[in-house]
Structures are given as C-alpha cells and as structure tokens.
Amino acid sequence: MGDLDVGKDVGGFAKALHRGLTYSSLVGIYAEWHIPIIETVAWLQTLGLTKGTPRMYIGDFVAKAISERRKNRQAGKKPAHGKDEDAAKDMLDRFLDANDRDPKHFTNGDIAVGMSDNVVAGSDTTAATLTALLYHMLKIPNTLTKLRREIADGSAFGKLSSPVTFKQAQELPYLQAGIQETLRVYPSVGLPLERVVPAGGTHL
Incomplete structure (x- = not known):
C-alpha cells in the first residue's frame, strides 16, 4: 500500500489495525458490548463524525480497491504488477477471476471478505x-x-x-x-x- 515507498503509515492502516486488535481483545471478553458499539459507530459514520471502526475503515478501502480494479480490467488496463507478462497475479486478480468463472460459488462477498482478511492478516x-x-x-x-x-x-x-x-x-x-x-x-x-x-x- 506504499508504506515502504514513503516510509510512513499510508492511510493510517497500521494504526487502524492496532486499534482493531485492541478492540477485538476487549469485545472477546465483554462480548455483549460489541453490537451496541458497532451500531453506535455505524450511526456516527452516517453523520460523517467518524471513519467507523477499524473494520469499517478497512472495508471501505477494500471496496474502493475492488471497484477500481474492476474498472481497470474492463478498460483493459493492467495493474502495476501485471506489466510483466510473467509476473504472478495478485490475490485481487485471482479473486476476480474466480468470481468471473463462477459468481454463484465465489461471490462478491467472498472477494470482499478475502481482501479484508488479507489486509488485516499477514502482519x-x-x-x-x-x-x-x-x-x-x-x-x-x-x-x-x-x-x-x-x-x-x-x-x-x-x-x-x-x-x-x-x-x-x-x-x-x-x-x-x-x-x-x-x-x-x-x-x-x-x-x-x-x-x-x-x-x-x-x-x-
């Protein structure tokens, strides 16, 4: 996402992930807090008073990335990693390929979950x-x-x-x-x- 190129936390993702882990630790113990907190934050997000929970923030990023990649694919544009014909496809391209082949088996929801998990996991x-x-x-x-x-x-x-x-x-x-x-x-x-x-x- 560009962190290594510029030497800083692009988009505040590292911060969001840290907050998300802290939140998960707390609601893992006090599970009854989860729904009221999520509903309140979602309401505040509709008013433009917050970017939402870390998961919502990441979800928005993923939705934009998927939409942009779909548009580029339809226009015949290759992502930066795809300029080399021998370069391996990234996970988003693989997910979109699977969705194109069988959208009932690998849905848009599966793409979003898979991409969100790849942003959250791995570090x-x-x-x-x-x-x-x-x-x-x-x-x-x-x-x-x-x-x-x-x-x-x-x-x-x-x-x-x-x-x-x-x-x-x-x-x-x-x-x-x-x-x-x-x-x-x-x-x-x-x-x-x-x-x-x-x-x-x-x-x-």
Whole structure:
C-alpha cells in the first residue's frame, strides 16, 4: 500500500489495525458490548463524525480497491504488477477471476471478505511465525546447520537466486518442513480453520 515507498503509515492502516486488535481483545471478553458499539459507530459514520471502526475503515478501502480494479480490467488496463507478462497475479486478480468463472460459488462477498482478511492478516501472524521459526532454529542448533547446508547447496547448484524467490523457497524441503513444524507447535492464528467434509463427517 506504499508504506515502504514513503516510509510512513499510508492511510493510517497500521494504526487502524492496532486499534482493531485492541478492540477485538476487549469485545472477546465483554462480548455483549460489541453490537451496541458497532451500531453506535455505524450511526456516527452516517453523520460523517467518524471513519467507523477499524473494520469499517478497512472495508471501505477494500471496496474502493475492488471497484477500481474492476474498472481497470474492463478498460483493459493492467495493474502495476501485471506489466510483466510473467509476473504472478495478485490475490485481487485471482479473486476476480474466480468470481468471473463462477459468481454463484465465489461471490462478491467472498472477494470482499478475502481482501479484508488479507489486509488485516499477514502482519502480526507473519511476524509471530518468523520469530518462532528463528527461535526454534537457534534453540536447536543442528536444525539451523541443516538449513544452512540446504541453502548453501541450493546456491552452489544454481537453484537459488539473490534474493531467493517464493517458488525457489518452496522447493527447499528442509526449510518447508521447518516452517510447517513451526506452524504446528506455534500456530499464530487463534481461530479454527474451516473444513468442508463429506456427509457423515471425516476422521482426522
């Protein structure tokens, strides 16, 4: 969203996210406060007295981004990341593609929720996961030695560029095992992950 380009919190998103986490912590304990607060803030927002809750603020940003991208796609304009024909599509383009293919299965609501979650998530969770990965690697030195060997071998055989690409990192089995094990012992998301199961349930 431009933070790294200008060296500041563009649009106040970091501040909004921090406020949102503080709010979630409180209403997680005092759940009965949530609906009255949301209704009051929504009313104040209609009067132009507030930008709304952090979620509303982010929701407005996401709605504008989706609308702008749709207009650009209809006009045949490519986003900045799409000027390179080989560049991977970003998540918004992928969501819009899924909506175009099957709007009943992947609705406009799904796009909005997916994009909002991508704005909200990914900062604290990524930081927590990376911190845990480094902590455990350093705590158990032989794992760090194996990872360094895998990276050195990858570089020696020309399998890794500088910086290492996402695709290249996915092809480092020991690194991937370390990431997956970190997520197993230290899951950064405190919410249940939904599953679609067949009739009669399934065994895990």
